[in-house]
Amino acid sequence: MSKIIGLTGGIGSGKTTVAKMFTELGVPVYIADDAGKKVLDLPKAVNALKQVFGEKVFTDGHPDRKKIAALVFGNPEKLxxxxRIVHPLVKNDFNLWLKENRQAPFIIKETAILFESGSDLGCDKIITVTAPLEDRISRVISRDQSDREAILKRIDSQWTDEQRTAKSDYIIENTNKENTKQQVVNIYQILKHL
Ligand SMILES: CC(C)(COP(=O)(O)OP(=O)(O)OC[C@H]1O[C@@H](n2cnc3c(N)ncnc32)[C@H](O)[C@@H]1O)[C@@H](O)C(=O)NCCC(=O)NCCS
Ligand SMILES: Nc1ncnc2c1ncn2[C@@H]1O[C@H](COP(=O)(O)OP(=O)(O)OP(=O)(O)O)[C@@H](O)[C@H]1O
Structure with missing residues (x-):
């Protein structure tokens, strides 16, 4: 079985950027955000969303991520x-993906909420990506055209960098991309010999 390396970091820290660097090195990478989007359209998710939140989170019969985000971030109970609807479906999707990649010595599982969701327990090693808070906010504003308030609400629903780094095996400081790439290569060399 492949070793599972968790890759985490708060919103806008650069997890996906780091994940792509691992992909370039030939490592299979699972992006939980992508899986979360995919499973949202499964009948199981659609039915549960209707039951729990009602038609107001749908547009043209499909779950509307903007409407869902506006409802759940800033409301811990709704989040x-x-x-509870999405995570079991993502877990299932990940297990199927893992089977398909079992020949790899190690795989990367990228998720912002590795610790919050308890997925850290299934990992052999954990990498946290950090970046200064203001850089994270401005990067997400330019990537998603979202506003500061909405980003801060997501940040408030996640662990802090201090909490994440305290429980991680490796820390990547994502300031400039060239330097980040070097840190990725260094960690890759270590992981290859686990
Ligand atoms: C609320 C939803 C519809 C918003 O969709 P949207 O396209 O705007 O965001 P996207 O999914 O691309 O996530 C962007 C970032 O938001 C943050 N975020 C997303 N979900 C969560 C969550 N449950 N808790 C805390 N932060 C989250 C993360 O930093 C993530 O990288 C979507 O994020 C969702 O369904 N979330 C619940 C499932 C989940 O936890 N997915 C993430 C990993 S499984
Ligand atoms: N070192 C860097 N310098 C400048 N821009 C960067 C750097 N790293 C990442 N970015 C940019 O910042 C934005 C956020 O990065 P990325 O999408 O990798 O973060 P993330 O942690 O995966 O975010 P999310 O939690 O929202 O999925 C992207 O547009 C990315 O291109």
Whole structure:
């Protein structure tokens, strides 16, 4: 079985950027955000979303991520209701993906909420990506055209960098991309010999 390396970091820290660097090195990478989007359209998710939140989170019969985000971020109770619908489906999707990649010596599982969701327990090693808070906010604003308030609400629903780094095996400081790439290569060399 492949070793599972968790890759985490708060919103906008650069997890996906780091994940792509691992992909370039030939490592299979699972992006939980992508899986979260995929499973949202499964009948199981659609039915549960209708039951829990009602038609107001749908547009043209499909779950509307903007509407869901506006409802759950800033409301811990609603966020946990959403998590209870989506996380088991993502877990299932990940297990199937893992089987398909079992020949790899190690794989990367990228998720912002590795610790919050308890997925850290299934990992052999954990990498946290950090970046200064203001850099994270401005990077997400330019990537998603979202506003500061909405980003801060997501940040408030996640662990802090201090909490994440205290429980991680490796820390990547994502300031400039060239330097980040070097840190990725260094960690890759260590992971190859686990
Ligand atoms: C609320 C939803 C519809 C918003 O969709 P949207 O396209 O705007 O965001 P996207 O999924 O691309 O996530 C962007 C970032 O938001 C943050 N975020 C997303 N979900 C969560 C969550 N449950 N808790 C805390 N932060 C979260 C992360 O930093 C993530 O990288 C979507 O994030 C969702 O369904 N979330 C619940 C499932 C989940 O936890 N997915 C993430 C990993 S499984
Ligand atoms: N070192 C860097 N310098 C400048 N821009 C960067 C750097 N790293 C990442 N970015 C940019 O910042 C934005 C956020 O990065 P990325 O999408 O990798 O973060 P993330 O942690 O995966 O975010 P999310 O939690 O929202 O999924 C992207 O547009 C990315 O291109």
């Amino acid at each position: 946990s209701m959403l998590n």
